[in-house]
Amino acid sequence: MDFISIKHANKIYKNGVTAIYDLSLKIKKGDFVFIIGGSGSGKSTLIKMLYREERPTSGEIIIGGLNVAKLRNSKVYKLRRKLGIVFQDYRLLPKLTVYENVAFALEVIGAKKEEIKTKTLKAIDLVGLKSKTRTYPTELSGGEQQRVAIARAIVNNPKLLICDEPTGNLDPDMSKEIVDVLETINREVGTTIIMATHDREIVNARKRHVIMLKDGRLIKDNEKGTYDNEIVENV
Amino acid sequence: MRLLRMFRRNVRDAFKSVSRNFSLSIASISCISITLIVVGLSLLLSFNVNNFADTIKKDVTIVAFLDKETTKEELENIKNKIQKMDNVESIEIKTKDEAKEEMIKESEFVSLTMPEENPLLDSYLIKVTDIEKIKDTVEEIKNIESISAINYGEQMVDKLISAFDLIQKITIIIVAILILVTVFLIINTIKLTIFSRKREISIMRLVGASNLTIKVPFVIEGMLIGVLGSIIPIGVIVYGYVVFYERMEGHIFSNIIKLIEPEPFIYFIALFILGIGILVGMIGSGRAVRKYLKV
Numbered sequence: 447m448d449f450i451s452i453k454h455a456n457k458i459y460k461n462g463v464t465a466i467y468d469l470s471l472k473i474k475k476g477d478f479v480f481i482i483g484g485s486g487s488g489k490s491t492l493i494k495m496l497y498r499e500e501r502p503t504s505g506e507i508i509i510g511g512l513n514v515a516k517l518r519n520s521k522v523y524k525l526r527r528k529l530g531i532v533f534q535d536y537r538l539l540p541k542l543t544v545y546e547n548v549a550f551a552l553e554v555i556g557a558k559k560e561e562i563k564t565k566t567l568k569a570i571d572l573v574g575l576k577s578k579t580r581t582y583p584t585e586l587s588g589g590e591q592q593r594v595a596i597a598r599a600i601v602n603n604p605k606l607l608i609c610d611e612p613t614g615n616l617d618p619d620m621s622k623e624i625v626d627v628l629e630t631i632n633r634e635v636g637t638t639i640i641m642a643t644h645d646r647e648i649v650n651a652r653k654r655h656v657i658m659l660k661d662g663r664l665i666k667d668n669e670k671g672t673y674d675n676e677i678v679e680n681v
Numbered sequence: 682m683r684l685l686r687m688f689r690r691n692v693r694d695a696f697k698s699v700s701r702n703f704s705l706s707i708a709s710i711s712c713i714s715i716t717l718i719v720v721g722l723s724l725l726l727s728f729n730v731n732n733f734a735d736t737i738k739k740d741v742t743i744v745a746f747l748d749k750e751t752t753k754e755e756l757e758n759i760k761n762k763i764q765k766m767d768n769v770e771s772i773e774i775k776t777k778d779e780a781k782e783e784m785i786k787e788s789e790f791v792s793l794t795m796p797e798e799n800p801l802l803d804s805y806l807i808k809v810t811d812i813e814k815i816k817d818t819v820e821e822i823k824n825i826e827s828i829s830a831i832n833y834g835e836q837m838v839d840k841l842i843s844a845f846d847l848i849q850k851i852t853i854i855i856v857a858i859l860i861l862v863t864v865f866l867i868i869n870t871i872k873l874t875i876f877s878r879k880r881e882i883s884i885m886r887l888v889g890a891s892n893l894t895i896k897v898p899f900v901i902e903g904m905l906i907g908v909l910g911s912i913i914p915i916g917v918i919v920y921g922y923v924v925f926y927e928r929m930e931g932h933i934f935s936n937i938i939k940l941i942e943p944e945p946f947i948y949f950i951a952l953f954i955l956g957i958g959i960l961v962g963m964i965g966s967g968r969a970v971r972k973y974l975k976v
Contacts, residue, residue: 497887522886526889555890602888
């Protein structure tokens, strides 16, 4: 069963740049996928199209039965409630504590107070920040801030977690911690995880499903892939 | 339940935002206040002018004089005839004897010079339902044989009607312009508060808040600014009008131009000002936030 299915997607920006060229791929439910490629390879555009920040110029993107490519602006929130998103720059609210930052995601969709409390504490526990619920983001390390962002992304039990270079600002040890957290979520909750990265070590160490892009084209789609430079150069 | 929860959160956020961006909010609140004071004054003026125009229109009377030879019988017959005309509301007979007495009462000079035989004519005092059609009615009455002369203060009435129309049009234009200016001011204020919360809005969108959820707090904030901005104008207008009414003893220039009694008129004006304040705040903030809700 394919959870995500992309068929012949093209993306041409208004300035004429073609970011994605005839891309088709499938991702199974519960999968852990690395999307790799250099700058300008189109991986950011692909990620943005998955959470409907951008729309493909043509082709279709179906996530859990929902045609994302045809989703109107006013209905985007329906998609966003089904997935969690994590960014390189964490995007936390500095004036809120760890708990409040995570609870924020439930508050704005109008969840009940008790529900907010149990779900928030569970998510914070899952990323291993139980002792820091009352701390403000500025008092945390980069890795901890990113874990708060992950907790916020998963607090609503999404089926899909999209991570755009989540380890981009972190040192190798912290990066490893973050990917460990993601793997735990993938294993224990069964959340499908898509992670864009250019961190060679992480990709090579985990032997996961790897999708490699170059100049907007899919050049590799391996079930247990590595970040292999030769392939990039041979194509 | 869910809606109520969200609503409480929104109202709380709106108060927070107004107090957090205090200086900015004060700026828009004073702008709204100034606008609403002028709007209030224009309303007072326009309602009073309207009221005066209505009384004047009601007072307009056609006076139709009959031939000298008209008998009592004919007087009654013609009266019934006129009564049946379309635009005629009421008709009264004023005999020459009544007219004579009235004139003697009004001035001593007349009473001294009035000859023994009554030189005056019998007349009808006619009121019309629709003042706009008064000319046609006058023409129709003129055609009756025994009517010798007819008079309704033609020029005065025409001038008054056009003057009132002009005053009303000018006040409406002024009010409309002021409201537009205020809407733009509010759009700018709310835009600035939105700018300071841009990050929060983008995160709200990312975690799946609907556009409405994001929009409502800002609209409530705009309404709040509108309400706060209408407090001073309401006070000024209500108090000012009551004092003015008492000072002038209910009329301006002469006894003819009567002012509208303050109660319940000023309550209506106060509600109107509050309504405009809220509406303007809502429209301004609604428009300001729209831009930030794309993707």
